[in-house]
Amino acid sequence: MTKGWGAAGCTRRTTLLAAAALLSFAAARPVRAAERPVIRAGVLKFGTVSWELDTVRANRFDEAAGIELRLVELAGNPATQVALQAGGVEIIVSDWLWVSRMRAKGEALSFIPYSTAVGALVVSAGSGIASIADLRGRRIGVAGSPLDKSWLLLKALAGDRHGLALDRDAQAFFGAPPLLNNKIADGDLDAVLTFWPFAARLEAKGMRALMTVSDMLAALGQPATLPSIGYVFREEWARANPAALAGFQTATAKAKTLLLQSDAAWERLAQLMQAEDDATFRTLRDRYREGIPRSWTAEERDGAGRLYKLLARLGGRELVGDAPAIAPGTFWTGGE
Known part of the structure; x- marks a missing residue:
């Protein structure tokens, strides 16, 4: 056995190596x-x-x-x-x-x-609604309440561009997005103004986004993105x-x-x-x-x-x- 490395020396050496390894690990490890x-x-x-x-x-x-x-x-x-x-x-x-x-x-x-992303006004694929002007007399489902911001923007655009007062010239139905999706799929609504994930689900089923809320903002001279x-x-x-x-x-x-x-x-x-x-x-x-x-x-x-x-x-x-x-x-x- 090499001089200076008896049993006690081996123990000390093992301890020092272990301590060095722990220090090295502590320095390299990510924050816990x-x-x-x-x-x-x-x-x-x-x-x-x-x-x-x-x-x-x-x-x-x-x-x-x-x-x-x-x-x-x-x-x-x-x-x-x-x-x-x-x-x-x-x-x-x-x-x-x-x-x-x-x-x-x-x-x-x-x-x-x-x-x-905000939402969109969605109509069925075969709908005769080609623009906001065609919403007169239509049944429109609106996600949320009469104070929904997208609804306020749509009303403003309908009034500014087409002289429509949607509160009077259309029938608005306010409700939860899943319910409105079911209603338009069943033909009980002519259009739905809804949040983007629910509009996307309708699009995936073949329906058509007539206008996004970003489009409405741009038409009203507001930042669209x-x-x-x-x-x-x-x-x-x-x-x-x-x-x-x-x-x-x-x-x-x-x-x-x-x-x-x-x-x-x-x-x-x-x-x-x-x-x-x-x-x-x-x-x-x-x-x-x-x-x-x-x-x-x-x-x-x-x-x-x-x-x-x-x-x-x-x-x-x-x-x-x-x-x-x-x-x-x-x-x-x-x-x-």
Whole structure:
């Protein structure tokens, strides 16, 4: 045996080697989950937001960005808003009009873009409706309430371009999107103005998008590619956790890029999408991709201010509250 390496020496050598290995591992290992800030996102189980955030988790984009993303499934959009306000989640998806209204009431929420997709006015393939002018006397299903923003825009366009007062010159039926989809499929409605995932499902069945909400905005002189909905969070949380928010933005941007470029990335989402056939699957995928925001600059934010004023004129206090203009700070710009 070599001098100096008896049994005790071997033990010491083994201990030193083990310690060195542990130090090397500690230096090289990624940040453990317990050390990453947790972001709880309130989602609807089968909502489109789940597609993006599930992609983040499946590809460990959150880990790479130094955060741990947890999805909290909730029953509906009002439930997500309540959860955010109560501190049960850090992030939800909602529209910037609601964010502005909450800020005007003293609740400091902020918004970053998620999607430009809104919805469309859909008619059956063989319908004689070729333009908005043909809506006179028709039965129109509207997803939501009489204060739905898309309905307000459609009414404004019908009045400005065709002299139609749709409240008087057509029959409007307000309801939940799945019900309206069934009604137009059964022939009980002549047209449906609905949110984009439900419009996509109708398109996949051979129906025709007469006009998208983006088309309506453009026709009214408004920005057509403005992000309509976005990730919403408490400003206080964002200022206290800037690295966590930056990590969330990085992770979701990676998910958007993957879903834009890779058809294979969508295959694992098929069950979550609840696509009953290949046509529905492809149409939902394509409409999601079309809604990925391409730009978010001062120009878009200024455009939102102009659109707010139009919506305030169309919907009044019931829609926007007492604020005549969009509340400062509605759009998060990095905490400056």
